[in-house]
Amino acid sequence: MVGDEYVSMIPAATSEVWSAEVNGQVREVLAPSNAILLDVLRDKTGCLGVKRGCDMGTCGCCTVMIDGQPRLSCLTMAQDANGSSITTVEGLADGAHLAPIQQCFAEHGGSQCGFCTPGFLVASQALLNTNSNPSDAEIACAIEGNLCRCTGYQQIIESIQAAAAIHRGEAESAQAASDAHPDPHPSGPEEPTMPPGHARGNHVWRLQTAAWKRFGRSPKRR
Amino acid sequence: MSGGYKQQPGSGSGEVRKDGKRVAGKQSFGPPGSGGSRPEMKPRDLDFIPEMVGGNEKQPAGAHIHDRARTGTTVGKAIPLVDANAKVTGQAWYGDDVRLPNEIIGRIVRSPHHYAKVVSIDTSKAEALPGVIAVATGEDAPNKFGVLPVTKDEHAMAVEKVRHVGDLVACVAAVDEATAREAASLIEVEYEVLDSIHDMKKGLEDVDEPIHWRGKYHVGTTNVQKRVFQEFGDRSMVENPNAMYHGKWKYMGVNHGFTEPHAVVAHWDSNGRLQLYTPQQVPHYAHRALATVLDVPMHQINVIRTFVGGGFGGKSDPFPHEMCAAILSRKAGKPVRITFDREEVFWVNRGRHPSHIEVQMYADEEARISGFDIDALIDGGGFASFGHVTSYYNGVLATAPYELGSFHYTGARVWTNKPASGAMRGHGAVNTRCAVEVGLDDMSEQLGVDPIDLRLANLLPPHSRTISGFRITSNGMRQALQEVRKGSDWDNKFRKLPLGKGIGIGCGFFISGSGLPIHWDPNKFPHATVHIQIDMDGGVTVHTGAADIGQGSTTAVAQVVAEVLALPIEMIHVRSHESDTSPVDLGSYSSRVTFMNANAAIRAALEIKEKLLNAAWDTLGYHPDTLVLNDRRIYYKHDPAIGMSYLEALHKAQEDKGALISSGAYRSPPMGGVHKGAAAGLAPAYSFSAYVAEVEVDVETGMIKCTDVWAAHDCGKALNPLAVEGQIIGSCHMGLGQVLTEQMVYGRTGHLQNANLLDYKIPSVHEMPNVTPIIIESCDPEGPFGAKEAGEGPLLPILPAVVNAVYDAIGIRINDLPLTPDKVWAAIAKRMKVEGIDDPSELPVPRLDFSELQEKLAKRAAEHEIRDKKRQRSEDTNAYVNGVLFGFNPDIPLEDQVEGWKSADKPQPEQLAELGLAGKAWLKQEQRHMGGEN
Known part of the structure; x- marks a missing residue:
């Protein structure tokens, strides 16, 4: 047994009931009080589509929608999302029918290795929910908090534009959308405003508050 | 939302629900034809059947052996990846998504020292912690492994020594992650710290305690892991050059930056077989290494490759943490899952080698390239990894696509106390290629010719041999250069843009498959x-x-x-x-x-x-x-x-x-020469690419923004144009990162300072230029339907294209990548001092006056174009070897017709005095090491 002088470096965290509406289903699970949302979603609710890429809000792979706003689940304390409505990548499709954004990512090469894809899908769906006619610059602002190492973003933007065309009802299928509406705003506004619920805006303040609350997750410790 | 979406890929028509959506689980397969010409039978898609067999697909490069196998079904069509639906629905299972019943969590204890002897490890406290199930140290697995059979220098966990901060020392498995982390912190390790080496130049010096012993023979008592010397051609050609470039280049280490951190799940099933789930690019090598380390026959191991969240070379070594998971799982009798933090990913690294590369290039009076001298010192970090091969690639992959009069390469890879470098997209070729292409740009300026014409007039034709004996089959380099010249409006922009705006060209050459399998005799077993x-x-x-x-x-x-x-x-x-x-x-x-x-x-x-x-x-x-x-x-x-x-x-x-x-x-055909290292860089086909990049440089801050890229890549035949374009644009992204922002920063004490994705600057969507991918199809005679690679080659040209464009914009060449604003501004400030100006907006911009050579070159390029077309279509089947441009007869061995033409793999004693930095490794004598390892 560890000696008496031993003091655990991990503070005792009580388990608390965490409940939220995850992808339309009310889920009630027991989670440690200091858990981050990413861990609860992955380990307790089975949403393995939410990916862990960097643990510090830099890659955007863990983006989920909390009450319609895209948020980084690795920088959100689970308890802060208690009682909210959460949409992950698994909640985008309507049953077996892919959402336009999913279909367009598949058909336009927006996904290569696919690890960052869930984050991109959620962030861009959140954009399309509020703006079905985004310019390339607005799309770039919406996904600037997400890193993709495979695609170079170009085909991702094409995918989102194609999905936007379907949201506007201008295109029947993803393929037709790309042909008919290559770029609705070829020039785009000079200084795009930051869209609401934009992921990087979220992480700036949370970086200092929530991130290191969870002991043992700091990359400085091992 | 309108209807028409479906779970399955494929064509759209089919049964439709009342609300307009297709019924789940239904695909649009008509009944198969049953004897008559049924109406639902699709006509053959003649647009995708080659004209040689009666279709409409144009074949400028001539017929191909696979033409008769074409049915016009999928090849050449932009179709989604077959696993795209798994990826967009979140169902793709990556390493950390494998969840087995009763799994426990593993954690690795890592070295806090750069270089130390492990004196003792006390695991008793960790073992006593409630919830801890297994603890393992290096003693549990003393067998060595490595990705290459010739350089096995890794252990699952430290045996005797740790070689860099983050090197594995021990590992623990516990019921949950928090307990595992706690237990890892309770393992007490006593170290005896040794003098560490962080500067790769110091790696060439004799030391008391080299990081590894090199096997039977060691180069002095240095940290040189591999040294290479290669010389081909007539060295007298480089005397009295018409133009000459000399550049000393410095490259920082680059990490792959894949989004999925390493993760592994190991499970010994009820029959005692190991089931290992890992995101591996190269599962077979992991399989072999596991068998060696665990002392289990290979047939008792099942390596299950999960979806891989990006590899780029960074998931191609067998990794120690895979062994750790297997060892812990064997001890615990339960599945063990180990997932890395991002910091651990940087400690495992295997990224691009930090390098010092010195290049000297010569052109003769007819603007032929009379010689390349390349000297590459590369920093291998703590382990060999793929380094044996990288040491060769840094030189030999510069022997094409140009015809050379002579080629001289010295290379050395040294061990230092840093995370190991290894293979990364464009393996070994990227850094040298950048230096060489910038050199060509510089020489074209000295000669007063257009850099594209200089290249076009010096290209090797299709179906030829390089100076080092590589067999080039299809070659779309010329067409790629012509396409980017046209697409970018080069002739109206080059050396004509105002200060702060520039345009530059770069080319690439890369292998499409390694000609020799690493682990077996290619004459016996297939690739x-x-x-x-x-x-x-x-x-x-x-x-x-x-x-x-x-x-x-x-x-x-x-x-x-x-x-x-x-x-x-x-x-x-x-x-x-x-x-x-x-x-x-x-x-x-x-x-x-x-x-x-x-x-x-x-x-x-x-x-x-x-x-x-x-x-x-x-x-x-x-x-x-x-x-x-x-x-x-x-x-x-x-x-x-x-x-x-x-x-x-x-x-x-x-x-x-x-x-x-x-x-x-x-199986690849027999190829290549017989000299030492002839197999390195040998491939059944080679890809070619040419990029033009346009940049904007803010002369007041040194900030570079790449705005447009025209990217032409010869992939033989695009089996799936959507995927090829994705590879080209993605390569641009990764190469831009290396040339503008990405670097692994080591502090004064050798500590890695930016082991996270916030400080390691991967370009975001805002930094991405507008890339115009151009697919060149040269139809390789041996490729599947004519295809060659498109994954790595497209990365190479973006670096020199951007560096050359920066010169075009501000008239300054910077040989130190990445081109961060501080370096660029320092160079601008220095230039202002030299020029005696106060305002950076008065910087002189390079302008080009064509010399009389320009016309000659254009004429030669036009002649070569006709020659290349004939060779490509096999109308001209005469042999062509490197040297014909210099007037040699390809049918007689060059050694017999040119005095002084030679091929050497060791320096002559009289050459020792003039060797470059890496070449100094040849000053040491190989001595038998009696340490008994290997």
Whole structure:
């Protein structure tokens, strides 16, 4: 047994009931009080589509929608999302029918290795929910908090534009959308405003508050 | 939302629900044809059938051996990846998504010291912590492993020494992550700290305690892991050059930056076999290494490749943490999952080597390239990894696409106390290529010629041999250069843009598959094997070991099988995840998968096709040569009404035999010279690329913004243009990162300072230029349907294109990558001092006055274009070796006709005095090391 002088470096965290509406289903699970949302979603609710890429809000792979706003689940304390409505990548499709954004990512090469894809899908769906006619610059602002190492973003933007065309009802299928509406705003506004619920805006303040609350997750410790 | 979305890929029409959505689970397969010409039978897509066999697809490069296998089904069409739906629905299972019942969590204890002897490890406290189930240290697995059989220098966990901060010392497994972390902190390790080395130049010096002993023979008592000397051609040609470039380049280390951190799950099943789930590019090497380290025969291990969240070379070594998980799981009797933090990913690294590269290039009075002198010192970090090969690649992959008078290369790879460098997209070729292409730009300025014309007039033609003996088959370099020149409006921009705006060119040359398998004799075993199995349902199961890491190798294999058998791609099921069911494959590296696996798949599919056609022959009475396959139907060429469905033919073929099974393999032809290192860089085909980049440089801050890239890549034949374009744009992104922002920063004490994605600057969407991908199809004679690689080669040209564009913009060459604003501004400030100006907006911009050489070059380029076209179409089948441009006869060995033409793999004693930095490794004597290792 560890000696008496031993003091655990991990503070005792009580388990608390965490409940939220995850992808339309009310889920009630027991989670440690200091858990981050990413861990609860992955380990307790089975949403393995939410990916862990960097643990510090830099890659955007863990983006989920909390009450319609895209948020980084690795920088959100689970308890802060208690009682909210959460949409992950698994909640985008309507049953077996892919959402336009999913279909367009598949058909336009927006996904290569696919690890960052869930984050991109959620962030861009959140954009399309509020703006079905985004310019390339607005799309770039919406996904600037997400890193993709495979695609170079170009085909991702094409995918989102194609999905936007379907949201506007201008295109029947993803393929037709790309042909008919290559770029609705070829020039785009000079200084795009930051869209609401934009992921990087979220992480700036949370970086200092929530991130290191969870002991043992700091990359400085091992 | 309107209707029309479906879970399945494929064409849209089909049963539709009242609300406009398609019914889940329904695909648009019509009934198979049953003898007559049924209305639902699709006509053959003649646009995707080559003109040589009666279609409409143009073939400027001539016929191809696979033309007759084309059915116009999938090849050449932009189709989504076959696993795209798994990825967009979150169902793709990556390393950390494997959740087995009763799993426990593993954690690794890492060294806090750069270089130290491990004196003792006390695990008692950790073992006593409630919830801890297993603890392991280096003693549990003393066997060495390594990705290359010649350089096995890694242990699962430290035995005797730790070699960099983050090196593995011990590992623990516990009921949850918090307990595992706690237990890891309770392991007490006593170290005896040794003098560490962080500067690669110091690695060339003799020390008391080299980081490794090099096997039987060691280079002095230095930290040199590998030294290379190669010399070809007539060295007297470089005397009295007309133009000369001398550049000393410094490159920082670069990490792959894949988004998925390493993760592994190990589980010893009820029969005592190891099931290892890991996101590996090269599962077979991991398989071999596991067998060695665990002392278990290979057949008792099943390596299951999960989806791979990006590889780029960073998941191609067998990794110690994979061994750790297996050891912990064996001790605990439960599945163990280990997932890395991002910081741990940087400690494992295997990224691009930090390098010092010195290049001297010479051009003669006719603007022929009379010589390359390359000296590359590369920093290998703590382990060998792929470094043995990298040491060669840094030189030999610069021997093309230009015709050289002579080539001289010295290279050395040293061990330092940093995370190991290894293979990364564009393995070994990227840094040297950048220096060489910038050198050409510089020489073209000295000669007063256009840099594109200088290149066009010095290219090796198709079907030729490089100076080092590489066999070049198809070559689309010329067309690539012409396309980017046209696309970028080069002639109106180059040296004509105002200060702060610039345009630059760069070229690339890369292997398409490594010509020699690392682990076995290529004369005995194939590089790639593919099995195909078709049972009564008609679905085609393809077994391949090719690891899909997002590049779409699964799609490529499915496409070629669908193409040969004329089946919808939905009927092809590729099984590539498990080593139990997949034939041995070398994995995804050296850009070999499409070339080799698709070739093997074509062979296997052709065997099945033959069986089907023979069955149809039995029934229809027409010889297979007169039968046509199209969309699940086989019919008589001259009367489509006479035919049978695919299923009928299949069932006929299955009579008495059961399922149709075939196996296809690919082996590269015998190639290459006999000198030492001749195998490095040898490939059955090579890819070529040319990029033009346009940049804006803010002369007041030194900030560079790349605005446009025209990217032409010769991939032989784009099996899937969507995927090829994705690879080209993605390569641009990764290369731009290296040239503008990405670097692994080591502090004064050698500590890695930016082991996270906030400080390690991967370009975001805002930094991405507008990339225009241009696909060049040179139709490789040995490639599957003419295809070559498209994954790594497109990365090479972006670096020199940007560096050259920066020169065009501000007239300053910076030989220190990445070009961060501080370096650029420092260079601008220095230049202002030299010029005696106060305002950076008064900087002189380079302008070009053509010399009389320009016309000569353009004329030569035009002549060569005709020559190349003839050779490409095999109208001219004369031998062509490097040196013909200099007037030599290709039919006589050059050694016999040119005095002084030689090929050497060791420096002569009189050369020792003039060797460059890395060449200094040759000053040391090899001595027998009596340490007894290896």
